[in-house]
Amino acid sequence: MSHKEILRVESIEKKFGGLKALNKISLSVYENEILGLVGPNGSGKTTLINVISGIYKPDNGKIYFKDKRIDKLPPYKLAHLGINRTFQIPKPFHGLTVRENVEVAALYAGKQCLRTFFRRLKSLKTINKSYCNVEDDVQKALNIVGLEKLQDKQAAHLNTSEQKLLGLARALATKPKLLLVDEIAAGLNKEETDRLADILISLAKNSIAIIVVEHLMHFIRKITSRVVVMDSGLEIFEGTIDQAANDPKVVEVFLGG
Numbered sequence: 001m002s003h004k005e006i007l008r009v010e011s012i013e014k015k016f017g018g019l020k021a022l023n024k025i026s027l028s029v030y031e032n033e034i035l036g037l038v039g040p041n042g043s044g045k046t047t048l049i050n051v052i053s054g055i056y057k058p059d060n061g062k063i064y065f066k067d068k069r070i071d072k073l074p075p076y077k078l079a080h081l082g083i084n085r086t087f088q089i090p091k092p093f094h095g096l097t098v099r100e101n102v103e104v105a106a107l108y109a110g111k112q113c114l115r116t117f118f119r120r121l122k123s124l125k126t127i128n129k130s131y132c133n134v135e136d137d138v139q140k141a142l143n144i145v146g147l148e149k150l151q152d153k154q155a156a157h158l159n160t161s162e163q164k165l166l167g168l169a170r171a172l173a174t175k176p177k178l179l180l181v182d183e184i185a186a187g188l189n190k191e192e193t194d195r196l197a198d199i200l201i202s203l204a205k206n207s208i209a210i211i212v213v214e215h216l217m218h219f220i221r222k223i224t225s226r227v228v229v230m231d232s233g234l235e236i237f238e239g240t241i242d243q244a245a246n247d248p249k250v251v252e253v254f255l256g257g
């Protein structure tokens with residue numbers, strides 16, 4: 001693993017009313033790394049992903065991506081920089097095919113395409129996809145997740161596993177350098193989770209740093225050895241999975257002592 005830092009989260013705070021969902025969270029992610037983000041329900045994992053991906057603005061703290069400060073940027077600008085994410089509950093456009101869903105994502109991430117999209121929308125002309133030329137990125141994303149054969153299927157007719165793969169393909173079509181993956185293995189069988197694990201490992205080897213939020217520890221163990229453990233908005237542990245398993249605070253949180 002390279003030790004070049006790609007993401008630095010510094011003392012991030014996020015409140016919802018009186019609830020401190022994130023209480024001074026700091027972490028780093030390095031090139032080619034998969035970082036596991038674990039913790040019980042409501043510990044703040046998804047909130048942290050939402051803050052890093054620009055969906056929520058933090059109340060305090062700073063986030064740097066390759067030394068550029070990014071904590072005030074909206075999601076589309078982060079996508080242009082190379083940060084994208086999947087969602088815990090996939091939200092494809094149900095009326096579009098698999099391929100069209102991935103195309104929309106690729107168009108969203110291309111700076112040029114976004115300008116063209118809005119210009120043409122204003123003049124009520126159709127969007128010229130060939131101008132944006134996203135076909136290679138779309139095909140590559142479909143191939144990586146193995147959805148090429150289903151590319152003409154309507155997203156509404158996909159099963160859970162296929163919807164999760166589509167969510168991953170949509171993120172990959174934006175050519176991320178940092179990928180945030182939120183509970184992608186939940187609800188999948190062993191064969192499906194093994195396949196997903198292989199895909200994520202291969203992506204990290206190919207220079208995509210990844211943060212994986214997950215409850216399934218066997219899945220986390222398969223894809224990485226380094227984890228950050230959260231509880232009630234606090235980071236309570238950072239280190240290897242084996243160290244975590246022997247850490248009294250982690251054991252307390254997961255097993256109640």
Ligand SMILES: Nc1ncnc2c1ncn2[C@@H]1O[C@H](COP(=O)(O)OP(=O)(O)OP(=O)(O)O)[C@@H](O)[C@H]1O
Nearest residue numbers: 016019021039040041042043044045046047048088
């Ligand atoms: N938009 C919101 N408005 C109000 N409270 C919120 C909001 N989003 C999250 N919370 C609260 O913040 C806390 C952290 O939630 P979050 O979803 O980040 O936890 P999590 O660790 O991802 O949980 P899970 O594993 O169940 O997905 C919870 O108490 C949750 O109810």
